[in-house]
Amino acid sequence: MSDQQAQSVAFVRDTMLPQEAPPASQTGPVKWVRDNLFPDVFNAVLTLIALFFIYKILAGFLPWLMGGLWTTASLAECREILDGATGGCFSVLTERWNQLLFGFKYPPDQYWRPTLAFVMLFVAAAPLLFAMYVPSKVLYFTALYPFIAFWLIWGGTIVVPLVALLGFIVGYMAFKKVEAASFAGALGAAIVSAAVVWFVGGFLSDAMSGVLALPEVPSRDMGGFMLNFILGVVCVSLSLPIGILLALGRQSDMPIIKWICVVFIEFIRGVPLITLLFVANVVLAYFLPPGTTFDLILRVIIMITMFSSAYIAEVIRGGLAALPKGQYEAADSLGLDYAQSMRLIIMPQALKISIPGIVNVAVGLFKDTTLVSVISMFDLVGMIRGPILASTEWNGVYWELWGFAILMFFPVCYGISQYSQWLERKLATDHR
Amino acid sequence: MSDVLPETHNVEMTVSDEIAITIENMNKWYGTFHVLRDINLTVNRGERIVIAGPSGSGKSTLIRCINALEEHQKGAITVDGTLLSSDIKNIDKIRSEVGMCFQHFNLFPHLTILENCTLAPIWVRKIPKKEAEATAMHFLEKVKIPDQALKYPGQLSGGQQQRVAIARSLCMKPRIMLFDEPTSALDPEMIKEVLDTMVELAEEGMTMLCVTHEMGFARQVANRVIFMDQGQIVEQNEPEEFFNNPQNERTKLFLSQILGH
Numbered sequence: 001m002s003d004q005q006a007q008s009v010a011f012v013r014d015t016m017l018p019q020e021a022p023p024a025s026q027t028g029p030v031k032w033v034r035d036n037l038f039p040d041v042f043n044a045v046l047t048l049i050a051l052f053f054i055y056k057i058l059a060g061f062l063p064w065l066m067g068g069l070w071t072t073a074s075l076a077e078c079r080e081i082l083d084g085a086t087g088g089c090f091s092v093l094t095e096r097w098n099q100l101l102f103g104f105k106y107p108p109d110q111y112w113r114p115t116l117a118f119v120m121l122f123v124a125a126a127p128l129l130f131a132m133y134v135p136s137k138v139l140y141f142t143a144l145y146p147f148i149a150f151w152l153i154w155g156g157t158i159v160v161p162l163v164a165l166l167g168f169i170v171g172y173m174a175f176k177k178v179e180a181a182s183f184a185g186a187l188g189a190a191i192v193s194a195a196v197v198w199f200v201g202g203f204l205s206d207a208m209s210g211v212l213a214l215p216e217v218p219s220r221d222m223g224g225f226m227l228n229f230i231l232g233v234v235c236v237s238l239s240l241p242i243g244i245l246l247a248l249g250r251q252s253d254m255p256i257i258k259w260i261c262v263v264f265i266e267f268i269r270g271v272p273l274i275t276l277l278f279v280a281n282v283v284l285a286y287f288l289p290p291g292t293t294f295d296l297i298l299r300v301i302i303m304i305t306m307f308s309s310a311y312i313a314e315v316i317r318g319g320l321a322a323l324p325k326g327q328y329e330a331a332d333s334l335g336l337d338y339a340q341s342m343r344l345i346i347m348p349q350a351l352k353i354s355i356p357g358i359v360n361v362a363v364g365l366f367k368d369t370t371l372v373s374v375i376s377m378f379d380l381v382g383m384i385r386g387p388i389l390a391s392t393e394w395n396g397v398y399w400e401l402w403g404f405a406i407l408m409f410f411p412v413c414y415g416i417s418q419y420s421q422w423l424e425r426k427l428a429t430d431h432r
Numbered sequence: 433m434s435d436v437l438p439e440t441h442n443v444e445m446t447v448s449d450e451i452a453i454t455i456e457n458m459n460k461w462y463g464t465f466h467v468l469r470d471i472n473l474t475v476n477r478g479e480r481i482v483i484a485g486p487s488g489s490g491k492s493t494l495i496r497c498i499n500a501l502e503e504h505q506k507g508a509i510t511v512d513g514t515l516l517s518s519d520i521k522n523i524d525k526i527r528s529e530v531g532m533c534f535q536h537f538n539l540f541p542h543l544t545i546l547e548n549c550t551l552a553p554i555w556v557r558k559i560p561k562k563e564a565e566a567t568a569m570h571f572l573e574k575v576k577i578p579d580q581a582l583k584y585p586g587q588l589s590g591g592q593q594q595r596v597a598i599a600r601s602l603c604m605k606p607r608i609m610l611f612d613e614p615t616s617a618l619d620p621e622m623i624k625e626v627l628d629t630m631v632e633l634a635e636e637g638m639t640m641l642c643v644t645h646e647m648g649f650a651r652q653v654a655n656r657v658i659f660m661d662q663g664q665i666v667e668q669n670e671p672e673e674f675f676n677n678p679q680n681e682r683t684k685l686f687l688s689q690i691l692g693h
């Protein structure tokens with residue numbers, strides 16, 4: 001401020017008052033408790049009731065947890081030692097953790113393989129989930145991951161996943177070659193050339209079945225939480241792109257494509273997942289020529305993927321409908337073609353709107369993988385209900401086992417929903 | 433209507449003999465509703481045409497037919513020598529030569545201003561990113577908002593957004609610009625900044641078709657004013673003649689309403 005002005009004004013404060021701390025009764029925990037827990041009589045009563053219930057739950061749960069036994073050989077032994085005192089029989093977990101996680105047939109000396117695949121999953125998923133923080137070079141690893149994970153978990157010669165990968169690469173190159181001429185032609189060329197590679201590669205991998213071979217673990221030996229996790233990850237990652245295609249197909253101008261998508265979506269949504277799983281289990285095998293083995297896990301993956309992709313398609317359709325028509329027109333008027341405007345303009349916005357719905361489907365799907373237990377697959381729930389509860393040692397251990405199942409599922413589902421909320425905040429650029 | 437531009441200085445520009453757009457006997461229906469009837473129009477390169485008319489008279493539909501945002505059912509439209517047909521290659525070619533600004537800007541809210549401007553040049557024209565960015569900055573400077581380049585559209589005022597939309601179209605180096613009521617959604621104090629940008633564009637010789645109710649702009653910039661009613665071109669003339677000596681009854685009525693006489 002200039003001198004002149006200061007002189008012409010009667011009073012000018014030239015030192016600021018020091019900051020004062022607010023009165024103690026208006027800050028800190030005391031104020032928080034009063035404002036939030038006991039603002040008036042009614043809320044005070046509610047607070048007290050809530051505290052009472054929390055106390056009751058903890059009073060029941062903590063002694064059970066603390067007094068639990070971890071090293072007995074059977075439930076009977078637990079009961080003997082506890083002798084009426086409160087305490088869980090957690091020995092079933094120390095005894096059977098491996099079966100709960102990997103199923104009861106996966107060879108224990110090979111546990112490192114699914115475990116390694118699990119750890120690598122985080123590296124592979126990072127560039128997709130945290131694109132802004134992870135160098136995009138990691139995407140090459142992401143592309144290789146499915147083949148590595150398959151080899152690790154199922155074992156056998158590495159030639160099989162290599163041939164599969166080669167088929168995709170050859171298909172992609174064929175697509176790129178023909179793409180400029182015609183999209184449909186390119187798609188056809190890609191499929192044919194990939195099929196040729198896989199066909200020839202089939203003989204090759206039979207001939208080279210010893211090359212870099214890990215001990216083979218057949219699909220029926222997969223189980224435990226690992227099975228839920230495999231189904232969840234594979235089905236979510238497949239159903240998102242398929243759901244996008246279905247949603248686009250449903251609003252396509254081409255009537256045949258449109259009706260195929262509509263019928264598919266509406267049919268799948270009108271059928272309970274569990275019936276689809278029974279179909280996968282029994283009926284699909286019935287339709288296949290006798291003697292062909294069509295992997296049960298693969299059948300289940302197809303069914304769950306179909307199911308959730310129909311739901312994801314509907315969620316994305318909602319996102320597409322929420323976009324103003326002007327976005328399509330602006331993209332068109334700039335000369336972007338259909339694929340470009342979908343990929344660069346429409347889908348990023350529609351997917352952003354759809355995140356909560358997609359996450360809903362993903363979490364639901366992950367939990368629904370436990371339904372495979374009804375077609376006698378031994379996932380985590382199947383393991384508990386089947387081999388473990390049926391065994392003479394552990395018949396009757398309910399709380400501990402189901403508590404373990406909750407402990408496995410909850411962090412994953414909670415993590416997914418937290419991630420989606422973070423992502424929504426991260427992508428909030430429209431400042432509406 | 434606000435006449436925010438000074439009427440004193442008329443933009444002097446030469447119109448070339450070269451033809452930019454021809455529309456011959458063009459008709460369009462929405463279902464059974466006959467929106468456009470026997471439209472005939474020839475636009476030379478460098479012309480600034482203002483299209484006026486009451487709401488619902490088909491002005492938007494007419495200029496949207498020129499870049500095939502709407503399909504016409506009868507007649508022929510030729511843009512820059514390319515006949516507009518249902519062939520997608522022709523449509524994409526025309527669209528990349530013809531820029532368009534909308535009433536509601538239609539910027540891409542998930543992209544920054546700079547990305548909005550570089551997207552089409554990179555993907556449609558296949559221009560390297562660096563070069564596209566340099567071009568984008570050049571046009572953003574031209575519309576006087578280079579400092580907003582890294583913001584998102586939602587952070588800008590309406591007038592700024594419309595200027596970005598103009599810059600975004602210009603980045604494709606179009607030979608023709610279409611404007612559909614570019615100032616109708618703007619607060620009065622922002623109208624001038626957008627009109628100024630459009631005047632500048634006209635001074636550089638851009639071929640322009642503007643649907644607008646800004647009659648001051650029409651007087652200053654246009655070399656021809658077209659009046660539409662009920663899907664037909666009712667009258668067209670030079671601005672002076674059009675405003676001072678309208679021939680058609682409907683034109684007179686419209687002008688008396690819009691100019692508040």
Ligand SMILES: Nc1ncnc2c1ncn2[C@@H]1O[C@H](COP(=O)(O)OP(=O)(O)O)[C@@H](O)[C@H]1O
Pocket residue numbers: 462465467485486487488489490491492493494
């Ligand atoms: N997509 C559409 N379907 C059916 N009728 C439409 C459509 N778009 C515009 N119309 C009708 O066509 C007429 C002309 O519309 P428009 O070109 O937007 O007029 P203007 O821009 O002159 O106000 C109006 O009567 C309008 O209701």
Ligand SMILES: [Mg+2]
Pocket residue numbers: 491492493613
């Ligand atoms: Mg209009």
